Amino acid sequence: MSIPRPLTSEIGALKLSEIFYSLQGEGIDVGKPAVFIRTALCNLSCIWCDTKYTWDWNHYDYDKEVSEMTVPEIQEQISRFDTKHCIITGGEPLIQQMKLVSLLSSLKSNDYFVEVETNGTILPSDMVERFVDRWNVSPKLQNSSISKLNREVKACLEYFANNSKAYIKFVICTRSDLSEVMTLIEKYMLKRERIILMPEGNSAVEVLEKSKWLAEICLKKGYRLSIRLHTLVWSGLRAK
Numbered sequence: 459m460s461i462p463r464p465l466t467s468e469i470g471a472l473k474l475s476e477i478f479y480s481l482q483g484e485g486i487d488v489g490k491p492a493v494f495i496r497t498a499l500c501n502l503s504c505i506w507c508d509t510k511y512t513w514d515w516n517h518y519d520y521d522k523e524v525s526e527m528t529v530p531e532i533q534e535q536i537s538r539f540d541t542k543h544c545i546i547t548g549g550e551p552l553i554q555q556m557k558l559v560s561l562l563s564s565l566k567s568n569d570y571f572v573e574v575e576t577n578g579t580i581l582p583s584d585m586v587e588r589f590v591d592r593w594n595v596s597p598k599l600q601n602s603s604i605s606k607l608n609r610e611v612k613a614c615l616e617y618f619a620n621n622s623k624a625y626i627k628f629v630i631c632t633r634s635d636l637s638e639v640m641t642l643i644e645k646y647m648l649k650r651e652r653i654i655l656m657p658e659g660n661s662a663v664e665v666l667e668k669s670k671w672l673a674e675i676c677l678k679k680g681y682r683l684s685i686r687l688h689t690l691v692w693s694g695l696r697a698k
């Protein structure tokens with residue numbers, strides 16, 4: 459049973475987990491230097507989540523892991539890094555979307571290209587949408603252990619399926635996940651050039667083994683294959 463914590467942060471500063479400079483590890487910009495703003499809190503609790511420190515208060519200390527920062531404070535921190543590519547990730551950033559609007563507005567005023575990573579279960583507001591350059595949407599599968607009711611939000615998946623800024627990334631654990639992926643692709647008419655398959659795994663060996671058979675499927679279907687660069691290079695270690 460998870461320790462209850464506030465899920466929303468619409469008053470005051472944004473609840474953040476960390477800010478760091480690294481290479482984009484996934485998706486279509488893999489390898490690109492970027493500043494990451496990792497928001498705290500998530501509305502899901504995927505069994506294989508690699509950022510449990512953003513939401514799992516049974517195993518992590520909320521007071522140590524979460525800090526509240528205003529937009530000027532965030533802007534000041536990220537300006538230390540020599541990049542105009544910003545990735546807002548989580549946790550689930552859209553939990554705090556009202557607060558996110560002012561951050562996004564500030565980032566665009568300062569000429570950042572802004573990617574937002576989301577689990578595709580929360581509909582973004584029009585205010586958020588106008589400031590986002592790219593959506594990295596990662597709908598969860600049965601392998602996440604999240605119930606279908608909570609992981610498959612029809613209105614959200616339809617929204618992102620018809621959003622030309624959105625790429626849809628599926629995390630694949632085993633070959634048996636693929637039939638579920640195909641069902642979702644057909645059901646929501648996801649465009650194949652915007653579909654990314656990514657192997658789940660915490661070690662380079664595991665990621666490379668899965669990448670071999672995923673590569674064949676991507677070639678056959680016309681999907682993209684995303685490696686997990688951070689796992690291959692840094693063994694998935696948390697950024698310092």
Ligand code: SF4
Nearest residue numbers: 500503504507549577
């Ligand atoms: S949606 Fe993402 S951050 Fe949230 S539990 Fe699942 S993998 Fe972790």
